[in-house]
Amino acid sequence: MNVFEEALIQYFGKPGLDKIQSTVVGIAGLGGLGSNCSACLVRSGFRKFILADFDKVELNNLNRQFYFLDQVGLNKTDCLKANLLRINPDLDITLVTQKISKDNAAVVFADCDVVVEAFDKVEYKCLMAEVFLGSGKLFVSASGMAGWGNSDAIRIKKIKDSCFLVGDNCSEVAGLLPPCAPRVTIAAAKEADVILSWVLGR
Template identity: 45%
Template structure:
């Protein structure tokens, strides 16, 4: 087993980590939430990811997203895959440089054990939540992660047995409360932790 995987087995156990490494996790959006959540998932032993985002890396992304200055101009999904493989060469990342729509969402994420919602737009969030809440797919969404200070306001709310929302539910990222690295990273880490806990406890199909 690889060094990263071996160290995780020694901490968590062989059977739980086999469930983690075989689970497929979908990440809808590769910005502040999605890129950092993907990084945490790989560091926690996940080896199969599906990531969709139509955007490209911009200089303004570097203050909170898991990209580097040399990657400005690249598609986010390609740049993120490069960074994840640098952490764990064995990770399999299925990338889609597309905007997620009602027409393609099923083909992107229906085969995943769990889906992480990491969109900016409310309409896109709603599309994802409505589809996977109804299907009973394990879903972790986010709402209210703008600003800085009082990081304890970033909490986890259980919407259903298979749906959780991370954030304060109020402070949307905008000019008055811009997205900042610390709060965004906390939310992304919470999303990754929820997915890990669910898979370790036997929730995945993998």
């Protein structure tokens, strides 16, 4: 246990931190939701991750995603791993730099206790729900966090014991409703909070 993790014991106690550290979290999509959610989880003591994204960091990601200017053009998987390791150098991270599909999703995240849907396209959100809604794993998804203002509308909806949906369920990203840091980060943080409370409550 490193000094960062020892400092977390004051917040969670040893039994709590043990629960957190033994949980494997899979994150599908490392954009505004996935990158910020993973940062919240690492700061909360989680150390085992499977991170999946095929994309590279782009300039227009930097308005909300947990990357830096000098990482533009590089794989999101590699960059996020590097950034998270700066918070806790002892993370156990598996990177999957490929597109998630109906055929590979269950295999990629097979070892996870928790799966976070953090894609931006509806088609992929549906795909993840179809694969993981009945999987027995905790499945946390998000829908509706574009634009600005009225951020109290971004709520956590319990679908069932193993499934939670975060968002206002109506603010779709579009020309006049871009994805912006405050609302996207709120949704990502709420996804992380669902996971933290679920793990500590076990």
